[in-house]
Amino acid sequence: AQSVTQLDSQVPVFEEAPVELRCNYSSSVSVYLFWYVQYPNQGLQLLLKYLSGSTLVESINGFEAEFNKSQTSFHLRKPSVHISDTAEYFCAVSGYNFNKFYFGSGTKLNVKP
Amino acid sequence: EAGVTQFPSHSVIEKGQTVTLRCDPISGHDNLYWYRRVMGKEIKFLLHFVKESKQDESGMPNNRFLAERTGGTYSTLKVQPAELEDSGVYFCASSQWTREGNEQFFGPGTRLTVL
Numbered sequence: 001a002q003s004v005t006q007l008d009s010q011v012p013v014f015e016e017a018p019v020e021l022r023c024n025y026s027s028s029v030s031v032y033l034f035w036y037v038q039y040p041n042q043g044l045q046l047l048l049k050y051l052s053g054s055t056l057v058e059s060i061n062g063f064e065a066e067f068n069k070s071q072t073s074f075h076l077r078k079p080s081v082h083i084s085d086t087a088e089y090f091c092a093v094s095g096y097n098f099n100k101f102y103f104g105s106g107t108k109l110n111v112k113p
Numbered sequence: 114e115a116g117v118t119q120f121p122s123h124s125v126i127e128k129g130q131t132v133t134l135r136c137d138p139i140s141g142h143d144n145l146y147w148y149r150r151v152m153g154k155e156i157k158f159l160l161h162f163v164k165e166s167k168q169d170e171s172g173m174p175n176n177r178f179l180a181e182r183t184g185g186t187y188s189t190l191k192v193q194p195a196e197l198e199d200s201g202v203y204f205c206a207s208s209q210w211t212r213e214g215n216e217q218f219f220g221p222g223t224r225l226t227v228l
Contacts, residue, residue: 043117043220043222044206044219046216046217049216051214099144099161099169100161100169100172101146101148101158103155103156103157104155105153105155106153106155
């Protein structure tokens, strides 16, 4: 069985400050890892993913996440956040068939001016 | 290209009534998934279609839920009769295998409130 834990339900942060959203997973098999973002009144959008290769993956808008197999973590970071990053972020895992995603409970990032 | 669409965006019904949610996947996507998020908790998998066939329905809560995908295009999820604990946001996603994998594209969700 697989499960995902997002320890922080809400993260308030000031604009231009760094942020880390934590994600830990448990799985008896190798997995693929994802971060999705949901902006207000929109669907989930894929932010970044780890499938294989380099353990550090980046998104086009400055977020990055590092796969740490020994700690079973996939924390999301951004060195300087913008107001527009205010959204809810979901960590997810899937098996190699991609056919069933297991999500965490989400972290609401609130960027304040 | 249109994304995954869902209808309605919101639905408020009374306990015991029936509600049908609709999902239109991205054109050409064989895989269609339903997920549910209850009360700010994690998003949970309900079931997976490959074309018109149910590949995995292990996440369906009980027999009050019926999902169909006639013709392998759009899908419906019917709840009959609805109970209070069915309230939540129902997400649909679709995907198609490529060399890069099987990225799931999500719709905006249907918020269901059962009173």
